[in-house]
Amino acid sequence: NAGVTQTPKFRVLKTGQSMTLLCAQDMNHEYMYWYRQDPGMGLRLIHYSVGEGTTAKGEVPDGYNVSRLKKQNFLLGLESAAPSQTSVYFCASRTSGLHTEAFFGQGTRLTVV
Amino acid sequence: GEDVEQSLFLSVREGDSSVINCTYTDSSSTYLYWYKQEPGAGLQLLTYIFSNMDMKQDQRLTVLLNKKDKHLSLRIADTQTGDSAIYFCAGGGMSSSASKIIFGSGTRLSIRP
Numbered sequence A: 001n002a003g004v005t006q007t008p009k010f011r012v013l014k015t016g017q018s019m020t021l022l023c024a025q026d027m028n029h030e031y032m033y034w035y036r037q038d039p040g041m042g043l044r045l046i047h048y049s050v051g052e053g054t055t056a057k058g059e060v061p062d063g064y065n066v067s068r069l070k071k072q073n074f075l076l077g078l079e080s081a082a083p084s085q086t087s088v089y090f091c092a093s094r095t096s097g098l099h100t101e102a103f104f105g106q107g108t109r110l111t112v113v
Numbered sequence B: 001g002e003d004v005e006q007s008l009f010l011s012v013r014e015g016d017s018s019v020i021n022c023t024y025t026d027s028s029s030t031y032l033y034w035y036k037q038e039p040g041a042g043l044q045l046l047t048y049i050f051s052n053m054d055m056k057q058d059q060r061l062t063v064l065l066n067k068k069d070k071h072l073s074l075r076i077a078d079t080q081t082g083d084s085a086i087y088f089c090a091g092g093g094m095s096s097s098a099s100k101i102i103f104g105s106g107t108r109l110s111i112r113p
Helices: none
Strands: A004-007 A010-013 A019-025 A031-038 A042-051 A054-057 A065-067 A073-078 A087-094 A108-112 B004-006 B009-013 B018-024 B031-037 B043-050 B055-058 B061-066 B071-076 B085-094 B097-103 B107-112
Touching: A004 A087, A019 A031, A019 A087, A019 A108, A031 A073, A031 B097, A042 A065, A042 A073, A042 B097, A073 A087, B004 B085, B009 B018, B018 B031, B018 B085, B018 B107, B031 B061, B043 B055, B043 B061, B043 B071, B071 B085
Parallel strands: A010 A108, B009 B107
Antiparallel strands: A004 A019, A019 A073, A031 A042, A031 A087, A042 A054, A065 A073, A087 A108, B004 B018, B018 B071, B031 B043, B031 B085, B055 B061, B061 B071, B085 B097, B085 B107
């Protein structure tokens, strides 16, 4: 039981390049989330999904796109990376319901130069 | 929109109690979480409390909720070096979407010998 797995763990991009971060969970969770973590700003919600085929914007969605084609996977895309997107990205998942625990991946450290 | 605020740093002596405070703006929050993040790792759930509770105790952890002031606190008794981490307050079930979880900026707890 791997839980929530993020790939890659580290990446360096040049400004303007594109990439996709993959989040995979094996717990059959309905809800999945992408957050970014920056010093002094905590975790900010980028996009989230409440089920296969559905996505919604969070607090800071600009510059990112997401897809949830399969229930177990939630992809975060950067079409044209900018230095402001240098951050640590965390994926999380949980079952539906009001008080369920969110399980987090180990994070992806992305640097845009 | 929803907002969750915490102080950024706390330093305590080993063996003393640590009290980490959090305030939130959305009175419709139905549940509030405390997560712990150790260096280089993702977040792990420590405890949670429902909005209809005033206090919850779990071994060395005590959570107090003051709904009138929208104030949440986490007390760690007999603080140990292993408690060094960043602690995040988070709220869920907020008015705009029952599926979102909004995090505070995190409080970095350091332990003095």
